[in-house]
Amino acid sequence: MGGKESPIINKEDCTKEDRIPGEAKEILKSLASKWEDVHDPNVLQVIPLKGAMTNEVFKIKWPSKTHEFSRKVLVRVYGEGVEVFFNREDEIRTFEFMSRQGQGPRLIARFSNGRIEEFIHSRTLSASDLRDPHISPLIAAKLKEFHGLELPGSKKAFLWDRLRNWLKTAKTICTLEESEAFHLDAIEEEISLLEKELSGDQLIGFCHNDLQYGNIMMDEGTTSITIIDYEYASYNPVAFDIANHFCEMAADYHTNTPHIMDYSKYPGLEERKKFLYVYLSSSGNLLL
Known part of the structure; x- marks a missing residue:
């Protein structure tokens, strides 16, 4: 009679919990059992997080003994079919390094x-x-730091091989009519032309290659920036990574047409100069 009641988890939470693989649940319970302030390792709240494009992502919370949710972790369930775009094992190695x-x-x-x-x-x-x-400017400084990271392995630019691999996959998936409509043969010629024009004296660094707003987090208290999600990360010309970030300024993935860029939002010359000034002025391991 005098004991405290267990926290109530509603049916909706139970349904969400079913979306977590059994193997992950066992790890979560084992993890929570080591925390003295967790009321019951078996009682967890599963909160789906929006914004992830290639994975399902969940915030996991446990009630503490004071009946407040305190302990939190993030569970990432890999999406299916994404191996067309990147190598999952490479991404895992990169994440572990980071x-x-x-x-x-x-x-x-x-x-x-x-x-x-x-x-x-x-x-x-x-x-x-x-x-x-x-x-x-905070993003610019953080990107400079990111480009200076030294991952083990080859420092060869991966951009051109990746584009050709994607194009090869597109050709196997598309019908002849679709290939003609999307000008896939012309794209192959453009890749070769760009590689020839841009493979000269290019500074190579470790690039994120997908620096859109959903992959950048900011601590509101300290204003520190964290870059996340490294599925496409590899060595590349740093100029490509910066230019791609500028293009991402024209994107909004939370609209009814997330695949359509609004290039009226592309940064003007002065805005790009300010970004580059901060980037070049920032400390980092990258030698310019």
């Missing part, structure tokens, strides 16, 4: 089709944030 370097969330555990990560107490940026005059 975790050891103190970049991004800490890796807690892995399971067969996903992983458990540290939950970062920061907010994900919005489309408009990329052009915010106070936030954009």
Whole structure:
């Protein structure tokens, strides 16, 4: 009679919990059992997070003994079919390296089709944030730091091989009519032309290659920037990574037409100069 009641988890939470693989649940329960402030390792709240494009992502919370949700982790369940776009094993190795370097969330555990990560107490940026005059310089400085990371292995630019691999896959999927409509043969010629024109004296660094607003987080208290999600990360010309980030300023993936860029939002010359000035002025391991 005098004992405290267990926290109530509603049916909707139970349904969400069913979306977590059994293997991951066992790891989560084992993890929570080591925390003295967790009321019951078997009682967890599953909150789906929006914005991820290639994975299902969930915030996991446990009630503490004071009946407040305190412990949090993030569960990432890998999406199906994404191997067309990137190599999952390469992405996992990159994530583990970044975790050891103190970049991004800490890796807690892995399971067969996903992983458990540290939950970062920061907010994900919005489309408009990329052009915010106070936030954009923070991104520029962080990107310079990112480009200076030294991952083991080849430092060869991966851009051209990746484009050709994507094009090869597109040709196997598309019908002849679709190939003609999308001018796939012309794209192959353009890749070769660009490689010839741009493969000269290019500074190569470790690039994110997908620096859209959903992959950037900011701590509201310290204004520190964290770059996340390294599926496409590889060595490339750093100019490509910067240019791609400028293109992402024209994107809004939370509209009815997320695949259509609004190039009226592309940064003008002065805005690009300001970004580059901060980038070039920032400290980092990258030698310019």
